[in-house]
Amino acid sequence: MRTVTGIGEMKALVAEWRAAGRTIGFVPTMGYLHEGHLSLVRGSKKRCGATVVSIFVNPAQFGPGEDLQRYPRDLERDAAMLEREGAEALFVPAAEDVYPPGYRTYVEVHGLQDRLCGRSRPGHFRGVATVVLKLFNIVRPDVAFFGAKDAQQALIIEKMARDLDLDVEIAVCPIVRDPDGLALSSRNAYLSPEERKAATVLSRSLAEAERLVRAGERDAARLVDRVKDIIAGEPLARLDYAEIVEGETLEPAVEVRGDTLVLLAVFIGRTRLIDNARIRA
Numbered sequence: 001m002r003t004v005t006g007i008g009e010m011k012a013l014v015a016e017w018r019a020a021g022r023t024i025g026f027v028p029t030m031g032y033l034h035e036g037h038l039s040l041v042r043g044s045k046k047r048c049g050a051t052v053v054s055i056f057v058n059p060a061q062f063g064p065g066e067d068l069q070r071y072p073r074d075l076e077r078d079a080a081m082l083e084r085e086g087a088e089a090l091f092v093p094a095a096e097d098v099y100p101p102g103y104r105t106y107v108e109v110h111g112l113q114d115r116l117c118g119r120s121r122p123g124h125f126r127g128v129a130t131v132v133l134k135l136f137n138i139v140r141p142d143v144a145f146f147g148a149k150d151a152q153q154a155l156i157i158e159k160m161a162r163d164l165d166l167d168v169e170i171a172v173c174p175i176v177r178d179p180d181g182l183a184l185s186s187r188n189a190y191l192s193p194e195e196r197k198a199a200t201v202l203s204r205s206l207a208e209a210e211r212l213v214r215a216g217e218r219d220a221a222r223l224v225d226r227v228k229d230i231i232a233g234e235p236l237a238r239l240d241y242a243e244i245v246e247g248e249t250l251e252p253a254v255e256v257r258g259d260t261l262v263l264l265a266v267f268i269g270r271t272r273l274i275d276n277a278r279i280r281a
Contacts, residue, residue: 001083003090007098010091010138014052017088018140022049026141026168028132031055032072033081036176036184040145041085043173052139053082054091056098060106061127072189091139098134106130109156109163112250116152116263117274120240128153129160136161136168143169147176149183151261151276155250175275177203183275190271198236199268205230205242206277209262213279218255220244223262231266240265240272247278256281 004010014024025044029037037053044051055078062068075092082090106126112118113125136144146154154172161170176184181203182196191199205227212223227242245252247259256279263276 001079001087001090003079003092005092005094007093007138010052010089010093011140013089014138014140017050023142024048024140025051026135026139026144027051027053027087028135028144028146029053029055030057030071030186031078032074032186032189033078034176034184034186034188036147036149038081038085039176040147040173041082041087043171044143044145045086047143047171048141050088051086052089052091052141053087054093054135054139056091056093056095056131056135058098058127058131059095060099060130061124063121063123066121067187067190072186091135093138098131107133107160109159112152112156112159115250116241116243116245117265118152120265125153125156129156132157133160133164133166136166141168143171145171145173148172148278149175149185149275151263151278152250155248181207183273185273187271187273191268195236195269195271198234199266199271199273201231201234201237201268202264202266202273202275206262206264206275209244210277210279213256213281218257218281220253220255220260223256227262227264231264236268238267240267 025048027040057071107129108126109129118125158170180200182200209223209227224242231237231239242264244262247261253260260279261276265274
């Protein structure tokens, strides 16, 4: 595996692969990798001739008082994991190269970016869309792989790619969970053992919503109330939001029909976790 730090070097390497007829798969990450990230790498390896993984803790998507400085980092560990998975390149750009002095250009996806996590984290998705577009322009992937846990992010990236006529397929891969149901996240590293146990309240509340839908419940408000009740029953949990929305537009759903998302953001102690379930009824 080749580790690349320069933007020009990354562009040249991809151009070399393309000249040799190789398709490019891309997995953008912020590092501190876990099995969820590695599942995306494996998806890329199955579909593409060369796989690039980026590690960049993007300052543009963190707001004031958020965890930019303490976000977990271990580049040596991450590189060893990617080497074992057979990634062809690890791209680790410097922040001053991605956002050089005088940088002024940002990408916004109106109608999707300001609700749910965007409401709780103003400017977050502007930072996400901007850095992803920049990485796409550098790596020029044929297919880019994202996890379904960040459902709002995936929809925003898909919409950006369509609206800007980007020559990249967005592949959204299933959520990877621990055996007790907790969705894998780099931020799980913040949790104490007691908080780690409490964090399963997210997946448990989603599982109850899915159970109720299978039993015939379709009223979104009643389903959300049940989800909130379960979360309220966990002393270490503080709800940010629980919503049921249309799966392609993120518009609030009155009832569960067709493709519907149940979305959660919950603080466990000081750690904010997200999760979701896609329900097709």
